Amino acid sequence: MSARPSTFAERGAAEVGSDKAKAVGxxxxxxxEKRAAAVVAYPAMDAMRDRAREIRLHxxxxxxxxxxxxxxxxxxxxxxxxxxxxxxxxxxxxRGVAETADAxxxxxVKSMVTEEIELNTVLEADGRxxxxxxxxxxxxxxxxxxxxxxxxPVLHWTRQDVGRLFADELGVPYTEEPTALNQIxxxxxxxxxxxxxxxxxxVNFAAASTGTxxxxxxxxxxxxxxxxxxxxxxxxxxxxxxxxxEDVGVMLExxxxxxxxxxxxxxxxxxxxxxxxxxxxxxxxxxxxxxxSGRSTVLNDDVSEVLACIRCGACLNVCPVYRSVGGHAYGxxxxxxxxxxxxxxxxxxxxxxQLPYACTLxxxxxxxxxxxxDLPRMLVNLRERVAAEGDAFSWLGxxxxxxxxxxxxxxxxxxxxxxxxxAGKAKRGGWFTRLPGPGKAWTAVxxxxxxxxxxxxxxxxxxxxx
Amino acid sequence: MEREAFxxxxxxxxxxxxxxxxxxxxxxxxxPDLPPVDLVERFANALETVSGTLHVGExxxxxxxxxxxxxxxxxxxxxxxxxxxxxxxxRFLDAGCGLIDGTVPSSxxxxxxxxxxxxxxxxxxxxxxxxxxETGSIVVRSGLGRPRMASLIPLIHIVLLPEDRIFRSPxxxxxxxxxxxxGAANVVYITGPSRxxxxxxxxxxxxxGPRELHVILVPA
Numbered sequence: 001m002s003a004r005p006s007t008f009a010e011r012g013a014a015e016v017g018s019d020k021a022k023a024v025g026x027x028x029x030x031x032x033e034k035r036a037a038a039v040v041a042y043p044a045m046d047a048m049r050d051r052a053r054e055i056r057l058h059x060x061x062x063x064x065x066x067x068x069x070x071x072x073x074x075x076x077x078x079x080x081x082x083x084x085x086x087x088x089x090x091x092x093x094x095r096g097v098a099e100t101a102d103a104x105x106x107x108x109v110k111s112m113v114t115e116e117i118e119l120n121t122v123l124e125a126d127g128r129x130x131x132x133x134x135x136x137x138x139x140x141x142x143x144x145x146x147x148x149x150x151x152x153p154v155l156h157w158t159r160q161d162v163g164r165l166f167a168d169e170l171g172v173p174y175t176e177e178p179t180a181l182n183q184i185x186x187x188x189x190x191x192x193x194x195x196x197x198x199x200x201x202x203v204n205f206a207a208a209s210t211g212t213x214x215x216x217x218x219x220x221x222x223x224x225x226x227x228x229x230x231x232x233x234x235x236x237x238x239x240x241x242x243x244x245x246e247d248v249g250v251m252l253e254x255x256x257x258x259x260x261x262x263x264x265x266x267x268x269x270x271x272x273x274x275x276x277x278x279x280x281x282x283x284x285x286x287x288x289x290x291x292x293s294g295r296s297t298v299l300n301d302d303v304s305e306v307l308a309c310i311r312c313g314a315c316l317n318v319c320p321v322y323r324s325v326g327g328h329a330y331g332x333x334x335x336x337x338x339x340x341x342x343x344x345x346x347x348x349x350x351x352x353x354q355l356p357y358a359c360t361l362x363x364x365x366x367x368x369x370x371x372x373x374d375l376p377r378m379l380v381n382l383r384e385r386v387a388a389e390g391d392a393f394s395w396l397g398x399x400x401x402x403x404x405x406x407x408x409x410x411x412x413x414x415x416x417x418x419x420x421x422x423a424g425k426a427k428r429g430g431w432f433t434r435l436p437g438p439g440k441a442w443t444a445v446x447x448x449x450x451x452x453x454x455x456x457x458x459x460x461x462x463x464x465x466x
Numbered sequence: 467m468e469r470e471a472f473x474x475x476x477x478x479x480x481x482x483x484x485x486x487x488x489x490x491x492x493x494x495x496x497x498p499d500l501p502p503v504d505l506v507e508r509f510a511n512a513l514e515t516v517s518g519t520l521h522v523g524e525x526x527x528x529x530x531x532x533x534x535x536x537x538x539x540x541x542x543x544x545x546x547x548x549x550x551x552x553x554x555x556x557r558f559l560d561a562g563c564g565l566i567d568g569t570v571p572s573s574x575x576x577x578x579x580x581x582x583x584x585x586x587x588x589x590x591x592x593x594x595x596x597x598x599x600e601t602g603s604i605v606v607r608s609g610l611g612r613p614r615m616a617s618l619i620p621l622i623h624i625v626l627l628p629e630d631r632i633f634r635s636p637x638x639x640x641x642x643x644x645x646x647x648x649g650a651a652n653v654v655y656i657t658g659p660s661r662x663x664x665x666x667x668x669x670x671x672x673x674x675g676p677r678e679l680h681v682i683l684v685p686a
Binding site for chain 2: 023026027030031042043044047048051054055057058059060061062063064067068071081083084085089101102133134135136139152153154155157158159162178179181182185186189190191193194195197207210211212218219220221223224227228230238243244245246247249250252253260262263264265266267268269270271272273274275276278279280281282284290292296297299300301302304305
């Protein structure tokens with residue numbers, strides 16, 4: 001992969017206005033409309049969102065109890081549980097499972113957490129073949145690209161792009177017809193599902209009391225990955241847990257509607273342990289990897305409530321910033337408003353100082369978030385911390401003092417405003433993209449509207465003045 | 467990491483945490499307050515919305531109609547004893563479909579060899595535990611004589627649903643004492659045929675799972 005610009009502003013400037021970013025914006029708007037229609041059609045949505053929030057907050061406040069209960073339940077079902085402090089521990093354990101199972105071919109169902117720990121890279125380094133089975137993730141993997149959305153990974157691809165990729169990589173005749181492209185993927189991946197030695201999934205939700213794991217997909221790849229191979233490895237952030245299977249039911253009420261406007265995702269797969277005595281099929285082995293990897297640190301952070309996120313993507317779809325810059329500008333696997341909060345606290349602020357500013361504080365994300373996570377408030381909190389710790393905004397204090405001094409002295413203010421009006425030409429469509437002096441830090445992060453050539457004071461004097 | 471070390475790290479984080487005030491006990495599930503409806507009618511509409519087909523009043527003759535339309539092909543089916551009415555598999559055999567063995571061997575090699583035979587399965591025949599009027603979903607439970615693959619690998623999935631098993635919504639079923647959704651290794655809510663909208667948000671059916679879903683309503 002080629003080197004990428006290092007800051008959100010640089011990446012965003014490179015993306016904004018591109019065909020790719022426009023495609024993401026269109027897709028995000030489309031998903032927002034579908035969500036809105038589903039919410040209107042379901043009279044219980046508001047009550048379910050409230051209940052989902054209460055369940056998530058209760059679970060987080062008692063997470064150790066529920067993690068322990070869940071692990072006990074999985075073991076009672078004959079499954080194996082591994083507690084992973086970080087990505088390296090999780091990856092090492094899964095490498096060991098693959099080694100023991102002699103797994104040459106591994107099939108995967110799209111999972112944010114396995115992307116977070118970069119599991120594929122580790123398994124491939126051991127000489128194993130790892131195949132992503134979600135159509136979008138399959139495209140991303142084939143093209144060595146990165147997902148632009150947590151639910152719809154190839155929102156930034158056109159059908160022509162996919163057609164060319166399949167022709168080049170799979171040796172099939174070029175087509176740009178979605179049904180035909182779909183058929184190509186079906187045929188190609190079907191053999192892999194049926195022959196894979198091991199299947200790896202994420203976990204949408206887990207029920208502590210029963211040890212049940214919910215894996216939802218529209219394509220059916222979640223079911224195939226967790227049914228056909230002899231060994232199933234499920235990887236989950238520890239915050240995926242809720243107390244009971246009925247509580248999982250509440251989460252499912254809000255997940256599909258918020259993500260894609262579906263009352264339920266096509267396949268809502270509830271897995272309770274490995275294949276039972278007498279079952280004709282299903283995996284013989286189940287391994288569940290419960291991952292901390294920074295989550296206990298987040299739990300102890302001002303923004304701990306972000307762990308209530310159910311990964312529906314609704315906040316991405318509705319966000320004006322995400323719609324403009326697309327998913328890649330955020331630099332990490334979690335884009336959009338939730339990514340702007342989660343990535344700095346989960347992966348560290350270093351190099352992510354600008355993410356909390358990738359937000360207009362419009363509040364649209366809070367409006368749509370199923371468990372009503374107050375992302376705007378958290379972004380302000382993170383901004384305060386960036387400002388307090390770094391020197392990126394050290395100019396702001398003196399600048400505000402200078403502003404106060406000028407603004408409270410009419411003569412000086414008139415001079416300053418008129419001066420600014422004449423201060424030269426805005427670089428791009430009436431916006432300064434780069435300013436010297438104290439303006440430099442501001443324009444490093446965002447553009448500044450050029451002052452009108454005529455100040456309001458002058459305009460008033462001309463039109464209404466005595 | 468050792469279990470106790472892992473858990474104690476979580477515990478100390480919670481102790482210091484400034485989480486918003488939550489309930490001390492699990493708030494528990496919520497059964498939605500939804501307007502009363504005719505369950506069959508609502509289920510039919512919801513199923514149609516998700517591109518499924520409901521057959522009412524046709525009985526097993528619906529199977530003949532489907533095979534006439536799509537021509538015979540390999541069948542993966544639940545055992546007769548697990549289906550709500552007898553004679554369903556026989557209809558397929560009479561129409562010229564071949565029955566595929568749904569029992570997968572436990573050995574690694576035997577398993578893959580067996581599953582290679584699933585590549586071209588055309589029909590899958592299963593029962594259903596329940597259905598949801600609100601969402602158009604059916605619930606399929608694994609177990610003895612009930613291969614999971616029968617509802618997953620075929621091009622066309624045919625479901626025999628007893629008409630008294632339609633519930634108002636998923637939560638109405640899940641909170642029933644008898645639902646026992648964690649009692650099988652696999653319980654799946656199936657809401658229409660396999661679909662994707664990954665390419666330009668255009669919905670196409672039959673990505674990895676069935677392209678068609680036919681629900682045949684049978685008397686209780």
